[in-house]
Amino acid sequence: MSAIGVADIDGLIGVEQYEEAGEFPVEQGYIWTTCASVENGNPLFWDEQVAEQVTAGPIAPPTMVSVWFRPHHWSPGRTTQGLPLQIHFDLKEGLGLPEAVMSDNTIVFHEPVRPGDRLVTRQILRSVSDEKTTRLGTGRFWVIDVVYRNQRGDLVAVESYTGFGYRRPEAAGDRESGS
């Protein structure tokens, strides 16, 4: 984990960083808990025969892809914890932008995720803008992709996050107009 300075940005665009494996295999219990939480009755997730007919066996709801990477709340011996979007925090630190918001999030779904799969993610910095001033403050927009693959190397999903790291205006009088 290292801060990313302005001079480092060009060399990091498109580079896969921070390979991380999920702490546990994809499992049916979480699939049912998630479906229960939103009352999702899709028979793909509840009826083995339908899952066999439609998806050649059980799958996880596609939107659960990030669930398999959230670390346990506690585990023995752990002292530090990786952050799911480490590049985002590297950029904030390296560019001296203490505040940040995520403006939007896109998920593209590829090969289905199945119970027993062990997924791996890598993060890729796609772009960093020049300095811009918005109503929040002055800073930079960036796009980070999180690429998910299964244990066979198949692409299962790509999440893209657009973030804006910024400094708050120091005083109301310094505020510039912006969108």
Add this chain to the structure above:
Amino acid sequence: MRAAADRLLAGDVTVGTRLPDLSYPVTATTVVLGALAARDWRPMHHDKDFAVERNGTRDIFLNTPNQAAWFERFVTDWTGPFGRLQRMTFRMLGSIFPGDTMVFRGEVTDTGVDETGCAWAALDIAVSVDGDAKTTCTARVALPLSADDNPWDRRGDRWRP
């Protein structure tokens, strides 16, 4: 929710087709269950004092990954199990709290068949409370072209989401 045999086909859908509305009364249980199902242990999704004092919100609020699960349910309630999500983009505009009744509405904005022969529908969806959009979502979902077609059979170069 459609049964497996009752599949929505691409030919059933045109621009302007509306998805059936989904209305749901949110409770503290909805928020906490959704956060824990998504393995999101952050306190603003289960600890009201923390949410009020540290986040400045009026209560705990639905987390983003669980909202994604709600949007998925909303889309596949309409398509049935043969509908296969290709992509979703979310924009968060406001929070959803216990006591709110959230209402999902969606409409088909475009349809097509890609170069591999996969049919799809593009959707604009929003979840609102008292008429205010809290999260908007654009999505694209693959649909069978016929009763013999199954988007889930597509792999590799035949799946271009």
